[in-house]
Amino acid sequence: xxxxxxxxxxxxxxxxxxxxxxxxxxxxxxxxxxxxxxxxxxxxxxxxxxxxxxxxxxxxxxxxxxxxxxxxxxxxxxxxxxxxxxxxxxxxxxxxxxxxxxxxxxxxxxxxxxxxxxxxxxxxxxxxxxxxxxxxxxxxxxxxxxxxxxxxxxxxxxxxxxxxxxxxxxxxxxxxxxxxxxxxxxxxxxxxxxxxxxxxxxxxxxxxxxxxxxxxxxxxxxxxxxxxxxxxxxxxxxxxxxxxxxxxxxxxxxxxxxxxxxxxxxxxxxxxxxxxxx
Amino acid sequence: xxxxxxxxxxxxxxxxxxxxxxxxxxxxxxxxxxxxxxxxxxxxxxxxxxxxxxxxxxxxxxxxxxxxxxxxxxxxxxxxxxxxxxxxxxxxxxxxxxxxxxxxxxxxxxxxxxxxxxxxx
Numbered sequence: 248x249x250x251x252x253x254x255x256x257x258x259x260x261x262x263x264x265x266x267x268x269x270x271x272x273x274x275x276x277x278x279x280x281x282x283x284x285x286x287x288x289x290x291x292x293x294x295x296x297x298x299x300x301x302x303x304x305x306x307x308x309x310x311x312x313x314x315x316x317x318x319x320x321x322x323x324x325x326x327x328x329x330x331x332x333x334x335x336x337x338x339x340x341x342x343x344x345x346x347x348x349x350x351x352x353x354x355x356x357x358x359x360x361x362x363x364x365x366x367x368x369x370x371x372x373x374x375x376x377x378x379x380x381x382x383x384x385x386x387x388x389x390x391x392x393x394x395x396x397x398x399x400x401x402x403x404x405x406x407x408x409x410x411x412x413x414x415x416x417x418x419x420x421x422x423x424x425x426x427x428x429x430x431x432x433x434x435x436x437x438x439x440x441x442x443x444x445x446x447x448x449x450x451x452x453x454x455x456x457x458x459x460x461x462x463x464x465x466x467x468x469x470x471x472x473x474x475x476x477x478x479x480x481x482x483x484x485x486x487x488x489x490x491x492x493x494x495x496x497x498x499x500x501x502x503x504x505x506x507x508x509x510x511x512x513x514x515x516x517x518x519x520x521x522x523x524x525x
Numbered sequence: 526x527x528x529x530x531x532x533x534x535x536x537x538x539x540x541x542x543x544x545x546x547x548x549x550x551x552x553x554x555x556x557x558x559x560x561x562x563x564x565x566x567x568x569x570x571x572x573x574x575x576x577x578x579x580x581x582x583x584x585x586x587x588x589x590x591x592x593x594x595x596x597x598x599x600x601x602x603x604x605x606x607x608x609x610x611x612x613x614x615x616x617x618x619x620x621x622x623x624x625x626x627x628x629x630x631x632x633x634x635x636x637x638x639x640x641x642x643x644x645x646x
Contacts, residue, residue: 326641404610404628408635412642413615413626422612426628 248273252296256280256311259299263312264389265446265471279314286310313390318462320358321409323365328461328490331510333369336488340456341376343486349381351453355445355460355479357386360397360438361406362459364430367437368419385455387443397440400430445475453482461512462492469500476501480516489514526552527645528569532562532585533577533606538629542575542606545633549646559583559591566592570601573645575636576623578607578614586621593622602643606631 256276257268268276280292287307289295299307323329340350354363363386370382388394404426407416420428443449445463458479464472479489480503489504491497491512497504504514507521515521529551531542536557543553554571556562560583562574574592578585585605592598602625605618610628618626625639640646 405630405635408627408631408638410638410642414619417612417615417619425610 248277248292249296252293255296255299256292259308260312260315261468263308263446264316264444265467265475266316267466267468267471268315276315280311283307283310283314313392317390317393318356318358320361321406322361322411322415324362324410324461325493326410328459328512329365329369331490331513332366332457333373335510336457337369337373337376339488341380344456348379349383350457351383351455352385352457353453353455353459353482354384354386355443355458356463357388357397357440358390358393359402359406360386360393360400360440361402361410362386362461363397363438363440364400364434365410366459367434368415370437371419371434382437384438386438386440387445388440389442389444391442394440394442397438398435400435402428402430404428445478446471449478449482454484455482455487456484457488457490458483459490461490462495464491464495472500477503480504483516485516486519486521487516489516526550527572529553529573529575530556530562530565530571530601531575532556532559532580532588533575534558534580535577538577538606542636545636546575548633549637549640559585559588562588563591566595566598566601570595570597572601573640574601574603575606575627576603578605578609578618586618589618589621589623602645604639604643 253273253276260266260268277292284292284295289298298304344350352366354366357363363384366384370377386397407420407428419431419434421431423429460479464475467475476497483489491514493512497514503517505517507513507515529546531539531553533539534557539555546553551573554565556565558580576585576589589603603623604625604627605623606627606629608629615626624643627635627639
């Protein structure tokens with residue numbers, strides 16, 4: 248791919264999604280954009296760049312961004328955040344929200360929905376404690392295709408084996424064909440999925456008690472990370488919790504949050520009085 | 526070092542599984558059917574068994590039932606790894622004392638994930 252074409256595609260993707268594509272990702276760009284070119288009856292990526300230069304066609308720009316921002320996900324990814332949610336965060340919120348009996352959770356950049364559904368499964372496991380409580384789990388993703396996949400709750404045999412205990416597969420899924428499994432309605436009804444762009448659109452707006460924004464910031468440059476963290480802080484309860492991915496941090500990026508000592512990946516707002524704060 | 530017994534009538538599957546499990550730090554032994562696995566288990570019970578279902582001589586479920594009745598037989602962690610991918614087989618396996626279930630085809634990520642869940646790695 249010509250460097251000026253790579254520049255054109257990567258600038259477009261960054262403007263619309265925040266995703267940074269460095270030159271070493273040229274192979275990824277090519278492999279994901281060929282199907283987009285085919286869909287639009289364009290012969291090559293070079294021709295697609297020409298089309299973009301000639302006319303800023305919205306559907307083409309949408310499809311290019313969509314193709315570059317679909318990332319994989321799996322159930323109970325990294326396991327630890329879900330144990331933390333079940334053993335620490337839920338009990339804290341059950342005590343703190345005893346008057347309202349309401350907990351709101353946001354799975355930001357929800358991809359195909361596995362994170363949000365994993366949280367819902369944990370809530371069902373804790374159903375006795377959550378009786379009479381209203382738990383709202385909202386998943387947002389920039390990709391329409393991913394949001395539709397998440398809403399369907401249908402996963403391949405391969406996907407339901409990554410991270411999901413087989414006892415959960417038996418309990419919370421139904422087999423709809425040989426290698427396709429669908430989350431049962433009782434779990435699907437606990438989660439709402441919507442399109443949402445982390446750079447501009449906080450219409451899923453809070454206030455949220457827990458925000459999970461894991462393995463997303465790693466794809467952004469520093470100013471974009473700071474912007475996104477600031478926006479998340481704006482829709483979080485003062486005593487809410489933020490979960491980031493293992494390779495992500497707020498340190499040196501945003502003063503809106505502070506680290507919770509001993510709990511890797513867990514952050515609270517700067518003004519929070521959470522006692523385990525370093 | 527934890528020990529693992531790979532039970533499958535396919536030499537290719539045993540070889541692939543061995544590569545994955547050795548990379549995860551297991552000392553591996555192999556058996557090509559349930560009876561051979563039972564003979565190995567009688568000599569020394571492994572920590573972990575990766576178990577095919579359909580095999581000649583003795584199938585995986587028969588091996589599991591026999592092994593669980595042996596002294597100390599409740600201890601090994603057993604993960605079925607089979608082409609049987611319907612919910613009835615999964616439930617039957619769990620009901621017979623399997624700890625986890627993998628539907629073929631599998632890859633290293635799936636095996637590693639299951640072993641992490643089971644606390645073996």
